[in-house]
Amino acid sequence: MDIQLKRGLLDVCVLAAIKDKDSYGYQIIKDMKPYLSLSESTLYTILKRLEAAGMLTVHSAEHDGRLRKYYHITDSGLRRIEEFKEDWKEILFIYRFVVKEEENE
Amino acid sequence: MDIQLKRGLLDVCVLAAIKDKDSYGYQIIKDMKPYLSLSESTLYTILKRLEAAGMLTVHSAEHDGRLRKYYHITDSGLRRIEEFKEDWKEILFIYRFVVKEEENE
């Protein structure tokens, strides 16, 4: 798929992946894979960006003797998803401009 | 609207704007404005990229004593729009992952 198209989805997709349950890097990649595959370096960049923007918080927890970084969505992050839904209406409007067939399909 | 979301739409939008009728810079911006506003520098960058990719051709024509650069979509450009329609199916799949409400709306 076109990389550019992915760009707008990546951030919200990561937020969606941790929305219902805190998660960590490797797990997020696995969960997103069926929808949108991304490399580790990309994910960690995104997670850092979202943390800096206050859309998620991080806490380390031990798992099998190793530390894992768990990511938790904030209210701001939830709001970001809602904003995305609003943006979607515009996206659909643009989509129809692009695919405007002559009214017959 | 989120800039990142625009990115994947820009190229195809420009192609859509010249699909039915050759057009030129200023006119394209006007036609796209209701859907997606973009600056001149952005448009001309995109036009050059699309030309380099063989998705459109350029020819200068006189208009009111001045030269205008008219852009004409190629078969490759038309195919690009078709590809976008294919990508759209994936986008919808991802969209549903992001907005997955608990099956009740």
Place this chain on the structure above:
DNA sequence: CGGTATACATTGTATCACGAAGTATTCAAT
């Protein structure tokens, strides 16, 4: 003991949208 999977991090690169600024012409108003 060696290999594989897990888990996170850093660096460098290429792409890209955009603001800012510039050039040049037409046309209407002063």
Place this chain on the structure above:
DNA sequence: ATTGAATACTTCGTGATACAATGTATACCG
């Protein structure tokens, strides 16, 4: 005739970003 929009295109620099490559470290299994 001069000014100032509006039209039309161009160039430069910047910041954001996705990603490959690479590195570190540990757990688990044979």
